[in-house]
Amino acid sequence: QSALTQPASVSGSPGQSITISCTGTSSDVGGYNYVSWYQQHPGKAPKLMIYDVSKRPSGVSNRFSGSKSGNTASLTISGLQAEDEADYYCSSYTSSSTVVFGGGTKLTVL
Amino acid sequence: QVQLQESGPGLVKPSQTLSLTCTVSGGSISSGGYYWSWIRQHPGKGLEWIGYIYYSGSTYYNPSLKSRVTISVDTSKNQFSLKLSSVTAADTAVYYCARREDGELHFDYWGQGTLVTVSS
Numbered sequence: 001q002s003a004l005t006q007p008a009s010v011s012g013s014p015g016q017s018i019t020i021s022c023t024g025t026s027s028d029v030g031g032y033n034y035v036s037w038y039q040q041h042p043g044k045a046p047k048l049m050i051y052d053v054s055k056r057p058s059g060v061s062n063r064f065s066g067s068k069s070g071n072t073a074s075l076t077i078s079g080l081q082a083e084d085e086a087d088y089y090c091s092s093y094t095s096s097s098t099v100v101f102g103g104g105t106k107l108t109v110l
Numbered sequence: 111q112v113q114l115q116e117s118g119p120g121l122v123k124p125s126q127t128l129s130l131t132c133t134v135s136g137g138s139i140s141s142g143g144y145y146w147s148w149i150r151q152h153p154g155k156g157l158e159w160i161g162y163i164y165y166s167g168s169t170y171y172n173p174s175l176k177s178r179v180t181i182s183v184d185t186s187k188n189q190f191s192l193k194l195s196s197v198t199a200a201d202t203a204v205y206y207c208a209r210r211e212d213g214e215l216h217f218d219y220w221g222q223g224t225l226v227t228v229s230s
Contacts, residue, residue: 034215
């Protein structure tokens with residue numbers, strides 16, 4: 001299984017909005033509404049931010065939102081804050097009953 | 111509050127078997143309802159799903175690792191384990207254990223991760 005495709009890096013200024021894309025195939029992202037997004041700060045474990053494409057776990061800021069169109073899912077962070085600077089990973093269920101992650105995107109808050 | 115904690119050797123020699131254990135607290139594996147997972151992260155790289163196990167013993171593995179991976183569960187100790195055979199330097203990574211709820215396809219609780227280095 002091939003990793004999902006994410007941009008290596010994105011950046012934005014405080015208060016702005018950014019979007020991170022996650023591209024897969026019809027066998028993963030496009031075939032299921034089981035895309036999740038994780039935030040990882042340096043030296044820390046990943047933290048679930050979005051699941052089932054657009055649902056937010058309890059405690060996650062509503063500045064984080066998710067969507068999907070075809071084989072591409074997206075994570076949008078609005079009102080960027082310094083604490084949002086981290087690596088972000090998408091993940092999807094696949095037609096082989098496995099899980100595949102994206103390569104990760106480093107978010108820099110300017 | 112569920113907590114997961116990885117444990118095991120931080121250094122493994124090439125060709126040997128990497129063995130890690132994840133101890134679950136705040137919930138019982140034998141209660142069912144969850145898949146218990148292993149995920150790794152090569153230094154400076156992205157996440158890679160290794161596999162998961164249901165409390166009943168059903169397992170699902172990453173096809174790229176399947177021939178070398180065994181995940182098992184010990185409900186009496188509330189632990190699950192990872193064995194990865196014939197390791198090489200390419201298996202050097204931080205290994206995380208994580209929980210996935212049955213019927214859901216995301217990982218909601220993660221361990222802190224443990225670095226395993228493969229070197230002679």
